[in-house]
Amino acid sequence: xxxxxxxxxxxxxxxxxxxxxxxxxxxxxxxxxxxxxxxxxxxxxxxxxxxxxxxxxxxxxxxxxxxxxxxxxxxxxxxxxxxxxxxxxxxxxxxxxxxxxxxxxxxxxxxxxxxxxxxxxxxxxxxxxxxxxxxxxxxxxxxxxxxxxxxxxxxxxxxxxxxxxxxxxxxxxxxxxxxxxxxxxxxxxxxxxxxxxxxxxxxxxxxxxxxxxxxxxxxxxxxxxxxxxxxxxxxxxxxxxxxxxxxxxxxxxxxxxxxxxxxxxxxxxxxxxxxxxxxxxxxxxxxxxxxxxxxxxxxxxxxxxxxxxxxxxxxxxxxxxxxxxxxxxxxxxxxxxxxxxxxxxxxxxxxxxxxxxxxxxxxxxxxxxxxxxxxxxxxxxxxxxxxxxxxxxxxxxxxxxxxxxxxxxxxxxxxxxxxxxxxxxxxxxxxxxxxxxxxxxxxxxxxxxxxxxxxxxxxxxxxxxxxxxxxxxxxxxxxxxxxxxxxxxxxxxxxxxxxxxxxxxxxxxxxxxxxxxxxxxxxxxxxxxxxxxxxxxxxxxxxxxxxxxxxxxxxxxxxxxxxxxxxxxxxxxxxxxxxxxxxxxxxxxxxxxxxxxxxxxxxxxxxxxxxxxxxxxxxxxxxxxxxxxxxxxxxxxxxxxxxxxxxxxxxxxxxxxxx
Ligand code: WTA
Numbered sequence: 001x002x003x004x005x006x007x008x009x010x011x012x013x014x015x016x017x018x019x020x021x022x023x024x025x026x027x028x029x030x031x032x033x034x035x036x037x038x039x040x041x042x043x044x045x046x047x048x049x050x051x052x053x054x055x056x057x058x059x060x061x062x063x064x065x066x067x068x069x070x071x072x073x074x075x076x077x078x079x080x081x082x083x084x085x086x087x088x089x090x091x092x093x094x095x096x097x098x099x100x101x102x103x104x105x106x107x108x109x110x111x112x113x114x115x116x117x118x119x120x121x122x123x124x125x126x127x128x129x130x131x132x133x134x135x136x137x138x139x140x141x142x143x144x145x146x147x148x149x150x151x152x153x154x155x156x157x158x159x160x161x162x163x164x165x166x167x168x169x170x171x172x173x174x175x176x177x178x179x180x181x182x183x184x185x186x187x188x189x190x191x192x193x194x195x196x197x198x199x200x201x202x203x204x205x206x207x208x209x210x211x212x213x214x215x216x217x218x219x220x221x222x223x224x225x226x227x228x229x230x231x232x233x234x235x236x237x238x239x240x241x242x243x244x245x246x247x248x249x250x251x252x253x254x255x256x257x258x259x260x261x262x263x264x265x266x267x268x269x270x271x272x273x274x275x276x277x278x279x280x281x282x283x284x285x286x287x288x289x290x291x292x293x294x295x296x297x298x299x300x301x302x303x304x305x306x307x308x309x310x311x312x313x314x315x316x317x318x319x320x321x322x323x324x325x326x327x328x329x330x331x332x333x334x335x336x337x338x339x340x341x342x343x344x345x346x347x348x349x350x351x352x353x354x355x356x357x358x359x360x361x362x363x364x365x366x367x368x369x370x371x372x373x374x375x376x377x378x379x380x381x382x383x384x385x386x387x388x389x390x391x392x393x394x395x396x397x398x399x400x401x402x403x404x405x406x407x408x409x410x411x412x413x414x415x416x417x418x419x420x421x422x423x424x425x426x427x428x429x430x431x432x433x434x435x436x437x438x439x440x441x442x443x444x445x446x447x448x449x450x451x452x453x454x455x456x457x458x459x460x461x462x463x464x465x466x467x468x469x470x471x472x473x474x475x476x477x478x479x480x481x482x483x484x485x486x487x488x489x490x491x492x493x494x495x496x497x498x499x500x501x502x503x504x505x506x507x508x509x510x511x512x513x514x515x516x517x518x519x520x521x522x523x524x525x526x527x528x529x530x531x532x533x534x535x536x537x538x539x540x541x542x543x544x545x546x547x548x549x550x551x552x553x554x555x556x557x558x559x560x561x562x563x564x565x566x567x568x569x570x571x572x573x574x575x576x577x578x579x580x581x582x583x584x585x586x587x588x589x590x591x592x593x594x595x596x597x598x599x600x601x602x603x604x605x606x607x608x609x610x611x612x613x614x615x616x617x618x619x620x621x622x623x624x625x626x627x628x629x630x631x632x633x634x635x636x637x638x639x640x641x642x643x644x645x646x647x648x649x650x651x652x653x654x655x656x657x658x659x
Contacts, residue, residue, distance in 0.1 A: 073282035074257035082158035085323035105334025135160035144193025160253035167310025257281020271538030275482030286476025291321035357386035389528035421476030524553035575602035
């Protein structure tokens with residue numbers, strides 16, 4: 001143990017690229033970069049790789065391989081993600097800069113310097129090591145948006161262990177499934193968190209989940225709400241009672257660039273969530289590159305990505321991206337409208353936020369709350385706005401531009417996925433000569449070889465809707481699905497061999513701009529949160545009253561999409577409003593509040609094809625109250641009539657309740 005001022009810079013540590021340098025290319029440069037990335041990837045990536053710290057170097061930056069994902073990045077190069085995000089700055093003047101301004105929902109504040117972050121990460125890493133966490137072990141993290149959550153990510157990768165963050169809004173069953181799939185030994189959680197003026201009792205949910213998770217040996221608890229929680233002897237420990245009292249240094253564990261840094265569960269087309277596995281070196285390179293290329297952060301910036309750490313946007317642009325750039329960020333714990341609808345605008349004013357990165361759902365809900373809330377605040381510190389997670393409609397884009405950016409700030413609409421690690425398609429703000437188009441994500445970043453194709457893989461004409469594909473590997477690409485190599489291949493690479501298939505519709509207009517048009521599979525985006533219809537169906541069927549169900553995403557003016565469930569009951573159960581509420585409650589307590597069906601109606605039969613596949617497309621037509629699409633493959637039209645009647649009856653019932 002040593003209590004010095006930080007680590008000595010290891011031999012070979014290059015001074016990290018100064019944050020003050022301008023990194024966003026102009027339009028001519030952008031064209032050249034694109035060409036260079038295509039024709040000479042090694043030459044394109046080399047200077048970016050050199051800006052990061054590698055302990056040992058062996059082999060090429062990229063080596064093609066015959067199997068998905070068709071290549072490996074930096075195999076033989078060793079590094080540590082935490083070292084690059086934190087330690088690297090301790091030997092530079094950034095040591096004393098603020099890494100995070102943090103504000104809790106009740107209004108408590110902290111400013112954490114890079115040095116303080118370094119201290120905290122080492123303290124937690126020492127504690128985790130003492131609890132038995134080693135290289136390759138999985139650690140499940142279930143925390144509110146408190147600084148300790150970011151510290152927990154960093155401490156885990158410092159030890160060469162693998163984090164699996166579970167969104168704090170997921171309920172017990174969802175948490176248990178994710179812990180079991182990753183077979184985590186340690187769960188890091190808190191007594192609770194603050195959200196929308198209430199407390200969320202995280203530890204209670206953990207206790208429910210842990211009744212069915214044999215792999216978990218220890219639970220490490222942070223205190224946040226101060227609420228009393230039961231402790232299980234021998235399993236649960238308060239962090240403060242086991243953490244070393246004084247300063248401690250845990251040497252970073254050097255791992256191969258292809259070593260997994262984290263698993264993040266995301267939804268596919270079946271009920272079982274997929275554990276997307278990210279690498280260490282390629283992921284790090286991608287985050288360093290995209291944070292620089294898209295947000296171009298400088299010393300004077302305060303960057304605020306409003307995502308929760310439980311989703312990929314939180315991993316990449318709350319935690320790793322800004323830290324790898326040595327930037328200063330804002331992290332806020334709570335709800336946007338607590339205690340009043342101007343909480344966000346107050347935060348921007350108070351901290352002088354210069355870059356705001358948020359979701360279209362947030363923007364649409366602010367539109368609804370009225371212009372006076374942002375209007376009464378000084379937002380002149382903003383210089384750049386970002387959007388992520390779902391298609392942004394032109395109306396929301398224009399409001400964001402006018403009311404928040406005050407027509408002074410470019411907007412970057414960034415398209416990417418859990419699987420892609422970081423942003424793939426986005427405008428680059430330094431490149432101001434490219435006119436932005438409201439609702440378009442503009443162009444793939446240099447190094448991203450995208451195309452829009454028909455179902456046979458042939459390019460479609462400009463203006464035509466097709467399927468998005470990425471035709472070459474990129475460093476941030478996920479390297480597997482945890483424990484399921486077969487699903488990795490079949491979901492993402494079998495559709496168009498040699499390419500990555502994201503399952504998104506897109507079109508390219510005559511000027512080459514990309515427009516992202518939503519999912520091409522049964523995955524919903526509810527307020528930007530990704531959830532499979534099948535996940536919800538699997539939860540519904542666990543209730544004793546449910547024989548079968550079909551869930552669809554119905555479009556919603558604020559949330560983009562909301563789930564609507566069509567349910568067949570088992571004999572002996574009556575379709576009452578009380579049962580409807582009970583089923584919604586069942587979803588809330590098993591899967592979480594985001595998954596609760598906006599509407600739920602009962603039928604005796606579901607519309608199916610002759611091969612017994614549920615025709616969700618037609619159910620969607622029913623709930624969106626539009627003419628039915630092609631019904632020729634439908635086995636029995638009366639099922640559809642019935643769904644229509646049942647749904648109409650539900651609407652009448654809702655109207656009656658309103659009156
Ligand atoms: C959607 C979130 C349109 C898309 C980072 C994708 C978007 C899915 C955009 C991934 C955007 C994300 N415009 N659609 N700018 N960004 N999406 O894994 O359908 O939670 O496939 O990652 O969100 O969701 P995920």
